[in-house]
Amino acid sequence: MLDIKHATLGDILTVNLTGQLNMQGCTDLGKVLDEWLATGGSNTLIDFASVTYINSAGLKLLWRHSSLANAKAGRVVLASVHGNVFQVFDISGLARLFLFANSFEDALILFRPPSEPVAPKSE
Structure with missing residues (x-):
């Protein structure tokens, strides 16, 4: 089972995951990520601190999301x-x-x- 908590922080979708990112978890996470992209978002931070497992479906979902976000300059x-x-x-x-x-x-x-370089002061 995968617990998903998400919020926006400025122009960043923050996602905190707990549990296993398997096929069932991918369905739920995919909905959150797709909705973010559909509403114009492109920057995503996904916190894996409490993830204990990921399978190929999870990798595929993340790769797909990353590709779509990058195409939007995210x-x-x-x-x-x-x-x-x-x-x-x-x-x-x-x-x-x-x-x-x-x-x-x-x-x-x-x-x-x-950071933009600081221009030297002219005297």
């Missing part, structure tokens, strides 16, 4: 993906296609625009 960041769950991304070769952050807070930083 960004998808996966936070707190550790242990066996990260191994699934790594072994499948999909780890190189995603942007990972160690924590939810670190993931939020990745959505900030780069």
Whole structure:
């Protein structure tokens, strides 16, 4: 079973998952992600801190969402993906296609625009 809590933070959909991201969980998560894209959203932060399992259906869903978000100039960041769950991304070769952050807070930083250089003061 997968528990999904989501909210918007500015122009970012934040999703906190708890449990297993399997076929049943993909159906529910897919609805949340598709609705976000359909309403014009494109930036998504998904927190995996409490995810204990992911299968190929979960990988496919995330890859699809990431591709659609990127096509809209959005960004998808996966936070707190550790242990066996990260191994699934790594072994499948999909780890190189995603942007990972160690924590939810670190993931939020990745959505900030780069700082503009400060022009030197003229005297």
